[in-house]
Amino acid sequence: MSTTYKLKLKNNLIIVAIMTPIIIFFTFILIYEEGFSNQLISSLFICFFCPFVGVSLKTLLSNKPGLIIDHEGIFNRSGIPVIGFIPWEDVESIQWKGPWLCVFTSNNEKYITGNIISKLMKRYNTKHLGTPIFINFQNLVLDDIEILMDQLYSAMEEHIEKSRLSMGEGAVGQSFR
Template sequence: MSSIDQIEIPFSKTKMVLTLLGSLVFIGLGLWFVIDPPASNHRVFGNPTRVFTVGLVSMLFFGLVCVVVIRKLVDNRPGLIIHRQGIVDNSSGVSAGLIPWGDIEDIEISQVMNQKFIMIIVNNPEFYLNKVNNPLKKNAIKMNYLSYGSPISISSNSLQTNFNDLLSLLTKKMAEFKS
């Protein structure tokens, strides 16, 4: 953390390495399902086409996760910066960059299964949707917007903080800097 006016939250290398290792395990399982699927009488896993598809999707998804994690592991920038101008989000593969306090209407919590996310509700979501050129990233943030009401979500999963502390800090700084 740099100063009173700027707080930097670095990436947690430990969390990221664990994510990378878990992803590699799922890539290996996916490869196994594609190359030599297990024989089964199970109604779902007994169908070779389904097993092949699950394996392929697993390899593609977790391969993408590996790419994102490796990029973040070698990135020297902090995962999140909070300062007088706003929040600089670099925490994920679909990071929003600078989100000025003036754009932020609210901070909400969303949950998918046991995973909590901080949703940054902005007054101009289209700006953040149009800012992204990569079609995969654009679809991901569009899905966020359609499902949760905002294209911007922040998770503490890759950061050196926990969810509750991050939520408290963002809420406190929004009240401080927005007024």
Template structure:
């Protein structure tokens, strides 16, 4: 018998991510408004223009991140649901909902700058990219697919669970359900 596994979103983790993103927005504003104060040895070229550009990019990138993270604070849906149909991901801004077991061809772990992801390899990646209605999320999924071979990645950053547990649950359920769908 298939069990339904739900991993809720961790409001504490999400709030910490939001605060971290806001700090980068504030630092970016400071860089953009007063670049002369940052012409110190940590910047190789010590160019006020370069520092200002870095500040503007920081404000834009982390401002967008802050917006999506803030929306997650009020999200009532579970972060991850694993059931007989597949994996329903609601953990981040590139989440697209249900990924069917019949579409999943592999599960692997990817580590990028000390951040671990469970990569879900699917037989029809373009289909899942097209499911994403948000333009920024769609661009992120396309970039993931181009660089890492799959548009679907799951991290435990916003879940009430750690990465090892999330990985173990997904791998166990994949083995169990993939076998059932092949029979």
């Protein structure tokens, strides 16, 4: 069984569309101000902000689903930076941390990939959340978050059960609920 969730576009695009010109406007004002520090800060900000906007727009305008849960794992594009596919074999636990559902894996470094900004964001997430992988429900079109949670836990437990059976063990063991 595979469940797909689409990304919410309207709210996110509005935020990016409003914030981008405002930030660029104030950055250019700082560039033309006297002083090396203002110009340096503005230049560095443009170098980091413009790629972030580009990646955000690319992600938001894509027709790809934001989240897919199936028997193989989780395909997560719900946040920025995009993580991609996480097989159930790598998942150790799933926990709520603030507004995010964090996916803890056996090897965080495996998921700290991409360009320099993506890596920096994933390292920041790892430092503050304990993992580079989180599911951002605010970016997904959901009818009921409880249904999504049940699907996540059911898929994880199904994988664990198959692993135990293939190893010849009984069904007794850890539950993720």
